[in-house]
Amino acid sequence: MKQMADVGFGMWKVAPEDCERVVMEAIKAGYRHFDCAADYGNEEAVGAGIRAAIEAGLVTREDLWITSKLWNTFHHPDHVEAACRKSLSDLGLDYLDLYLIHFPIALEYVPIETRYPPEWIFDPEADAPEMRRAPVPLHATWAAMEALVDLGLTHQIGVCNYNSGLLHDLMAYAVKKPSVLQIEAHPYLTQEKLIRLAGDYGLKVTAFSPLGALSYLELDMAKQGESVLTEPVVRDIADAHGKTAAQVVLRWGVQRGTAIIPKSSNPGRMRENLAITDFRLTDEEMAAIAALNANRRFNDPGVFCEQAFGLFNPIYD
Ligand code: NDP
Numbered sequence: 001m002k003q004m005a006d007v008g009f010g011m012w013k014v015a016p017e018d019c020e021r022v023v024m025e026a027i028k029a030g031y032r033h034f035d036c037a038a039d040y041g042n043e044e045a046v047g048a049g050i051r052a053a054i055e056a057g058l059v060t061r062e063d064l065w066i067t068s069k070l071w072n073t074f075h076h077p078d079h080v081e082a083a084c085r086k087s088l089s090d091l092g093l094d095y096l097d098l099y100l101i102h103f104p105i106a107l108e109y110v111p112i113e114t115r116y117p118p119e120w121i122f123d124p125e126a127d128a129p130e131m132r133r134a135p136v137p138l139h140a141t142w143a144a145m146e147a148l149v150d151l152g153l154t155h156q157i158g159v160c161n162y163n164s165g166l167l168h169d170l171m172a173y174a175v176k177k178p179s180v181l182q183i184e185a186h187p188y189l190t191q192e193k194l195i196r197l198a199g200d201y202g203l204k205v206t207a208f209s210p211l212g213a214l215s216y217l218e219l220d221m222a223k224q225g226e227s228v229l230t231e232p233v234v235r236d237i238a239d240a241h242g243k244t245a246a247q248v249v250l251r252w253g254v255q256r257g258t259a260i261i262p263k264s265s266n267p268g269r270m271r272e273n274l275a276i277t278d279f280r281l282t283d284e285e286m287a288a289i290a291a292l293n294a295n296r297r298f299n300d301p302g303v304f305c306e307q308a309f310g311l312f313n314p315i316y317d
Contacts, residue, residue, distance in 0.1 A: 002062070002065065002097065002155070003065075004033055004065050004067075004097070004098065004193070004206075004259060005031075005032050005033040005090040005259070006254050006259045006260065006271065007031070007033070007064060007250070007259060007260055007261075007262070007274055008031065008033030008034060008035050008065070008067075008206070008259060008260070008261040009026045009031040009033065009034050009035065009262070009263065009270075009274070010035045010039050010208065010261040010262060010263035011034060011036045011037070011042060011046055011263065012035075012037070012040050012215070012263060013036060013040070013215070013218075013263065014040070014042055014046075014124065014263065014265060015042070016041065016042045016044070016045040017044075017045070018135060018265055019042050019045030019046050019048065019049050020045060020048045020049040020052055020140075020180070021049070022049065022265055022305040023046055023048075023049025023050060023052075023053065023054070024049055024052055024053055024056075024058075025051075025267045025270060026270055027053045027059055028058065028090065029267065029270040029271045029272075029274055030274050031270070031274065032059070032063055032064055032065055033064075033065040033067070033261070034046065034064065034065070034066050034067065035067050035182075035206075035208075035258075035261040036049075036066065036067060036068045036069070036087070036091065037068055037069035037071070037102055037104075038068065038071045038074075038083065038086065038087050038090075038116075038117050039069065039071050039102060039117050039119065039122040040117075042070065043087055043090035043091050043273050044090040046090075046091060047090055047091040047092035047093070048092075049094060050066070050091065050093070051092050061093070063097070064096075064097075065097045065099060065101060066091065066093060066096055066097050067093065067098040067099070067180075068084075068087040068088075068094065068096050068098075068099055068100075069099070069100045069101070069102035069160065070083055070099060070100065070102055070141070070145070071083060071102055071117060071118065072102060072103050072105045072106060072107040072120070073107045073108065073109055073110045073134075074109070075101075075106035075107075075119040075134065075136040075138075075141040076106070076109060076134065076136050076140070077131075077140050077141065077143060077144035079109055080141060080144035080145060080147075080148065080202050081147065081148060081153070082150070083112075083113065084096070084099055084148050084153050084154065085153065086112055086116070087099075088153060092194050094212060095153060095154060095155060096153065096155070097151070097154070097155050097156060098154065098155070098156045098157070098158060098179070098180055099145065099148060099154035099156075099157050099158075100157070100158045100159055100160050100180065100182055101138070101141060101142070101145065101158075101159045101160060102160055102161070103160065103161045103162060103301065103315070104138055104159070104166055104315055105122065105133075105301060105313065105315060106124070106133065106135070106136035106138075106141070106164055107131065107132060107133060107134055108132040108133070108134045109134065110122065120305070120308070120309045121309055126201070130310060130311065131309035131310065131311040131313070133311075133313075136165065138170070138269065139169075139170075139173045139283060140155070142170065142173065142174060145157045145176075145309065146174075146175055146176040146237035147217075149176055152271050156179040156180065157176065157178060157179070157233060158178040158179050158181060158182065158203070159178050159180075159181055159182070160181070160183065160208075161182075161183060161184075161301075161315065162181060162183075163194065163196050163316050164193065164197050165248065167181065167194070167197060167198065167201065167203075168197075169296070170189040170190075171201050173307075177201075177202070177203075178203055179204060180203060180204050180206055180259075181194075181198045181203045181204075181205050181206070181244070182205075182206040182207075182208055183195075183205065183206075183207065184207070184208055184209050184297060184298065184299050185205070185207035185208070185209075185210065185253065185258060186207065186209060186210055186211065186228060186249065186253070187212065187228045187231070187234070187252065187289050187290065187292040187293065188212050188213075188226070188228055188250060188292060188293065188294045188295075188296040189212075189293065189294075189295060189296055189297050189298075192290075192291050192293075195256075195257070195258065197299060199257070204259060205257070205258045205259070206258065206259040206260070206261060207253050207258040207259065207260050207261070208261055209262070209298060209299060210249065210250055210253045210260040210262050210298075211228070211229070211246060211249060211250070212226070212227065212228040212229075212261060212296075212298065213226040213227045213228065213298060214227060214229070215263070215298070216298040216299070221298055221303075221304065222298050226296070228245075228249055228292060229245040229246055229249065230278070231245075231292060233288050233289065233291075233292065234248050234249060234289065234292075237281065237285050237288070237289070240285075241279045241281075243276075243279060244272060246262075246269070246272060246273065247272060247273070247275065247276050248281070248289070249289070250262060250273055250276050250290045251276040251279065251280075251281055252281060252285075252286060252290075255280070255281055255286060255292065256286065256290075257258075286300035289297070297316070300314075300315065300316065301313050301315050302314030302315065302316060302317055
């Protein structure tokens with residue numbers, strides 16, 4: 001069976017007009033695993049990049065691992081297949097390697113023809129725009145995800161942003177088991193218990209935002225001083241290995257057994273983020289980086305849903 005590469009490439013916040021170039025550059029740099037989502041609003045453009053790379057003879061479809069994600073508004077079992085087919089047609093693919101539930105948050109359905117991607121607000125044009133929850137249980141969504149595997153639309157299924165309680169529950173009702181849990185993880189949010197539990201259940205964990213604050217500066221969800229790359233301990237370890245601070249943080253992620261999916265629009269940093277297999281951190285270095293944990297979550301619906309969409313909506317607490 002095809003393996004998901006430990007270092008993948010994240011597509012969140014890559015502008016559609018940049019996607020074709022970025023995907024081509026990333027494939028040239030050696031990336032084969034791409035982390036996509038309907039909500040990123042760029043799957044058609046990502047698809048153009050994939051197609052261009054295949055047509056240029058750089059890769060075949062079988063060489064690539066393509067992940068996409070079911071958006072919150074499509075959780076009802078009646079809408080899961082259509083959402084998956086939309087991602088497939090935008091990406092220009094006839095199957096996904098992995099399809100994930102993006103958040104354990106069901107929102108009111110917005111038809112694809114009405115607005116796509118629907119994002120968080122039910123109707124942004126309304127007099128009082130609001131984020132509207134939908135009463136769809138996750139077990140019903142999961143059964144519809146399982147049906148996608150039977151249809152051959154995706155080879156594997158999994159979840160994002162589940163905590164340990166939701167994971168126990170999922171493992172109790174899943175007929176087809178999830179293969180991947182994708183969660184925020186970096187040295188400021190090490191998530192040891194959740195990662196251990198996922199491992200006990202046989203899931204691979206993918207760490208998103210593996211560089212921590214960097215992705216959240218432009219969204220005003222982190223402050224400059226919160227970058228793990230400026231931590232003296234990380235810089236000292238980087239100097240000792242002749243590597244960059246980013247490479248040390250990413251190496252730590254892979255060496256602890258998680259997959260990582262760093263995003264970069266810059267070809268030099270794309271290559272830098274892949275070049276982490278030619279050195280090994282010592283146990284002491286691994287522990288020193290893990291000791292930076294501050295349970296600092298940058299991507300927290302319990303914070304941003306209220307700030308940005310006016311609905312208090314914690315999921316981890
Ligand atoms: P990352 O940790 O990948 O950080 C990306 C930021 O770091 C960008 O600003 C990038 O800038 C910069 N950067 C990248 N490499 C370097 C480097 N070597 N040195 C210095 N700066 C660097 O954050 P993301 O939030 O993008 O997470 C990665 C992926 O995870 C996403 O793209 C998405 O696919 C996925 N994700 C999934 C979520 C989920 O809910 N399932 C939530 C959030 C993310 P530049 O481009 O200029 O290099």
